[in-house]
Amino acid sequence: MKYRVLIEQDEDGVYVAEAPALPGCISQGTTREKAVQNIREAIAAYLESLEAHNEPVPPPISEEVVEVGE
Numbered sequence: 013m014k015y016r017v018l019i020e021q022d023e024d025g026v027y028v029a030e031a032p033a034l035p036g037c038i039s040q041g042t043t044r045e046k047a048v049q050n051i052r053e054a055i056a057a058y059l060e061s062l063e064a065h066n067e068p069v070p071p072p073i074s075e076e077v078v079e080v081g082e
Contacts, residue, residue: 013059013072017051019044033070034058 019029027044029051031037039054041047062069 014074015055015070016073016075017048017055019047019051031055031058033073 015031015033017029017031019027021027021044026040026042027047028038028040029047031051031054034055037051037054037058039047039050041050059069061067
């Protein structure tokens with residue numbers, strides 16, 4: 013499954029990653045790559061918890077990136 017992840021660098025230089033479709037699913041890392049690895053693990057744990065509690069799992073995303081201009 014694919015989920016949209018937003019990654020921003022905070023004022024201390026730490027990368028913060030959030031999965032907006034999964035409320036409260038946030039992680040961080042000292043590098044962008046580590047933040048992506050950590051949010052991937054957080055998403056997996058989040059989805060496992062939803063399934064264990066018979067909660068609905070949000071559908072994966074389907075999106076396109078559209079380039080405008082030159």
